[in-house]
Amino acid sequence: MRVIEVSVYGAPDVLRLVERPDPQVVAGLVRVRMAATTVNQADVKIRSGQAASRLGTLAPPFVLGCRLFV
Numbered sequence: 001m002r003v004i005e006v007s008v009y010g011a012p013d014v015l016r017l018v019e020r021p022d023p024q025v026v027a028g029l030v031r032v033r034m035a036a037t038t039v040n041q042a043d044v045k046i047r048s049g050q051a052a053s054r055l056g057t058l059a060p061p062f063v064l065g066c067r068l069f070v
Contacts, residue, residue: 005061009049018061039064 005018043064045051
């Protein structure tokens with residue numbers, strides 16, 4: 001699957017389109033096909049590193065909005 005990944009903390013130019021393996025379906029969960037998504041102010045703060053004090057440290061690379069699953 002294609003994802004937009006935060007390679008390092010910073011401005012929007014740190015975002016990269018990359019291929020990742022499709023997530024595996026496990027008991028009790030479902031996989032949903034996404035056609036579109038959006039970003040919000042929290043995503044901007046996470047990407048820039050401004051939210052680290054409240055959320056803890058996310059080690060890049062990571063995908064915004066999917067921190068628990070991807």
